[in-house]
Amino acid sequence: MFLFGKKEKVFVVFDIGSGSVGGLLVRDSHKKGLEVLASARTDIRFKEDIDSHLFHRSLEEAFKKTTQSLRSKAHEAPDFVFCVLNSLLSVSQTRIIKVNKEKPFDINKKLLDDLILEETEIFKKTYVEEKGSSLPSSEIELFEHNVMKFVLNGYDTVKPLGKRARQLDLYVYMSMGKAKVKEKIEDVLGESFAGSPVIFRTFPFVVFNTLKLSTDTREGFVFVDIAGEVTDISLVRREVLEEIISFPMGRNFVLRKIGKALNTLIKETSSVLSRLERGHSEEGATKKISKAMSDAKDEWCDIFKKAVGEVSEVSPLPQNLFVVGSDKIVEEFSICMEGDFFSQFTILGKPFNIKRISPESLDPSLKLSPSLKEEKDIFLILETLFAGKFL
Known part of the structure; x- marks a missing residue:
């Protein structure tokens, strides 16, 4: 990871939950691994009755406070900002795209991109219908899409590009929500970490991939x-x-x-x-x-x-x-x-x-740095491990 270009990278991880907003400022270096430079977590105010408007307002306040706390301890702009969203802010599904033809067809990037784009529009319509929302699809935004598995002619395939098949099953994990939610997050980040690219993921996807690093997940x-x-x-x-x-x-x-x-x-x-x-x-x-x-x-x-x-x-x-x-x-x-x-x-x-x-139960093979072990915030630990490995 560090053989070419920069020998280290600095990034910020935000755990945007439904009860609090946590964050870590992390340095990833070849010598020390994932090193925590600063941490913060702010509770989201809540009342006896759940109030959607209060929740979003309190969430924004907590996010701003956590962001400002980390910014005050950052000496340079991070290489990227990683935001992990909760299920109140997004809807996630694994969509199965199936293509069946009598004659073999080429599996190429354009075909896959077109299929995913078409499925994204279908998912948007489903989202609006299930939420009973009057929002036009233009105000619904895709937060992430990740191909989880390719199946060609009934067989799992790791590298499908360049191959031919009569049958393609494409498993794509997608998350989407209101465009305003994403815009507000990016606006707050723009005040503290302007110029740093922002990457969105959802917690279930992060946990699934992080557990795969040290756990045999084949049995599900x-x-x-x-x-x-x-x-x-x-x-x-x-x-x-x-x-x-x-x-x-x-x-x-x-x-x-x-x-x-x-x-x-x-x-x-x-x-x-x-x-x-x-x-x-x-x-x-x-x-x-x-x-x-x-x-x-x-x-x-x-x-x-x-x-x-x-x-x-x-x-x-x-x-x-x-x-x-x-x-x-x-x-x-x-x-x-x-x-x-x-x-x-x-x-x-x-x-x-x-x-x-929990931090204590994580497999030793993950080789947590001393500062990450001391953090004790299992949500941020899992998200930081994901960012260090996959981003």
Whole structure:
């Protein structure tokens, strides 16, 4: 990577979640690997009731604050800025493009580009219809598209260009959302990192590719991301990110329950939960918090079970289930993922083999630098590993 041209590169990673915005300023050098130069994370303000306008306004404020914090510690313009988006800002699907002809045809770049462009327009129309939006397709923008797999005449092919086939199956992962969202992100970045190219990806795609660096993913897996306002369930089968299902219950759902139980301001519930995790909570408050978390878990479990059943309708699910994080909320919700109930949905007819993704659980083969190990933010670690390897 560093044999020609610059011996190092500096880049910024932003984790634009539905509960907070995190960022890292990173130097990638041949000698030290991925070295964290600065980090920041800002919570997104939220209220008892979910308000779309408040969310977007608070998200912009959090993004600006995180961006300014990193900019103050950057001594030069980064080589690129990498933004990872949450599912509230984008819709993602793997689209399967099929071409069948009686006579063999050439597989070339123009053919693939034309097929992807045509499928992009179809996806835009689907997005508008599913969202019930009155926005014209011109105001919907493609955030990313990545070819995940080529199949020629029924066989997986790594290098299809220049070959001939009668049948082509093209698996393309696409994400899109409102053009205004992308424009606002780019405007904020323009104030702090003008001139640096901006690259957009979505978290499921990043996790899938990062896990492939150290995990055998050929048998597939289910990935669960419990974010601020939503939970995403991603299904990987046959080396393809096949499906993503989201439902509007995340970490903030628990915090709202706790705030209501304690009659506490919503903005104070995170610190209340932190005190409980450290064992500093009063006995009376501890009981109320435990009851609120139990109630939240039960409601979340009901929706999660229905979502898993929906994902498994086509065929049984892989045995491995990955869940990101290791805090109190993830621990509580992970209990729901255990047990025999899910055996009816898995390929072996057994409970999920649950693996938590945390800084400590990452494979040693990834060779995290000391500064990246110390970061402890698993979302930013995964995204930084992706950027260092693939961008």
